[in-house]
Amino acid sequence: MNETFSQGLSPKRYALSAIVLHWAIAALLLFQVSLGWRLEDLPKGTASFAGYQFHKSVGFLILALSLARLIVRLVARRPAPAEGSPAVKLLVKVVHVLLYAIMIVGPLSGWIMVSTSKIRMQTMVFGTLPVPNLPVGHAWHEPAESIHGALGLVTLALFVLHVAGALRHHIMGDDLLGRMIPAVTRRGLTIGAIVALLGSVGAFALARVWSFGGSAPAPAVEASASAEPDDDASTSAMDAPAATAAADGAASPAADASSAADAAKTGAVAWQLVPGGRLGFHATYSGDAINGSFGRWDARIVFSPDDLAHSSLRATIDLASVASGDAQRDDMLKGDNFFATAAHPQAIYTASRFRAQSPGRYVAEGTLSLGGKIRPVPLAFVLTIDGDRATAHGTAALSRTAFGIGTGEWGGTDTLLDNVTVDFALKAKRAP
Secondary structure, three states: OOOOEOOOOOEOOOOHHHHHHHHHHHHHHHHHHHHHHHHHHOOOOHHHHHHHHHHHHHHHHHHHHHHHHHHHHHHOOOOOOOOOOHHHHHHHHHHHHHHHHHHHHHHHHHHHHHHHOOOOOOEEEOOOEEEOOOOOOHHHHHHHHHHHHHHHHHHHHHHHHHHHHHHHHHHOOOOOHHHOOOOOOHHHHHHHHHHHHHHHHHHHHHHHHOOOOOOOOOOOOOOOOOOOOOOOHHHHOOOOOOOOOOEOOOOOHHHHHHHHHHHHOOOOEEEEEEEEEEEEEEEEEOOEEEEEEEOEEEEEEEEOOOOHHHOEEEEEEEHHHEEOOOHHHHHHHHOOOOOOOOOOOEEEEEEOOEEEEEOOEEEEEEEEEEOOEEEEEEEEEEEEEEOOEEEEEEEEEEEOHHHOOOOHHHOOOOOEOOEEEEEEEEEEEEOO
């Protein structure tokens, strides 16, 4: 605060803290606006989800710095208002007030959107600092979304007015820029203005090429997930599927042929899936149910109630086909903290041991290969056979942490519960 004073007690320049915060917030605002527009056009995938998470983190950083800037403005002495006509002074004041409003309202409206979303997830600033949801009702969501979406153009418009005013004063010979640029000479102020403009363009352009990390899911034709060294070797030797998992639960021709070949060697019957099946899962987050399903899966079934010893099941699930009713959450589920589809595109369930509980009710003592781990997962199901047609539905319960599903900020089980229920329903016909 050891500034040269003029016009009474008014300092010649802003405090150093105000200068640093001013330029940091300006760069972040331009970066954030550009980033928001980029995310609207970004293809869905791991990078898209990571981009929105990063966008939220930058928003909270802007909010924190803006509050600090407001405190500095209220506490530190600042230069006297610039000279000009009453209309120009009013315009300058309105622009400054609106810029402060955007610095606060922008992040707050985004925070409200996150807090009132139907799918509420823990916000972690830059993946480390947890931020709680605001205690507001869902009725706030739509207004906050409308405000947040409109702020991009408003921010740029105010920024242009602010810069135009500063350049106007500089061209007229006023030392207005010197208040926010610690330069002494006129040439130094000009260089500072050029650097500031180039920095603004650079901040806007940087958001267009910023890397969020992660990678797009790999095709679902890779080999099955490999077992860890401590897993059972006999179950880790699963052959890769002959083709991509069939849509809507319909078995591929290769699977049908393999099932028929297996059945021909025993008294069990080979079954071919018909379209219309469903494979779903159910989890609990913050007391709310999360229901999802997989759009592409395949099954090779050899089964007979009279020959359980020679019955077998092998189901292949394309993890990248997950759907939970929310695109951002689906992107997160495909990412490294959950299914890690780039490294482990498939989950495979195999069973060759079955026991009957009662007529039409059975339990498959099978194993699930998921996320590079193989664990035993019993599957209870009800089977009805009517001639050459069969219907079945069943459920299984598993621990997501036993498969390493949910790591980092999702590794705990207090908010996202450990138990996950899987269910299925299918129809089949005797394979030719």
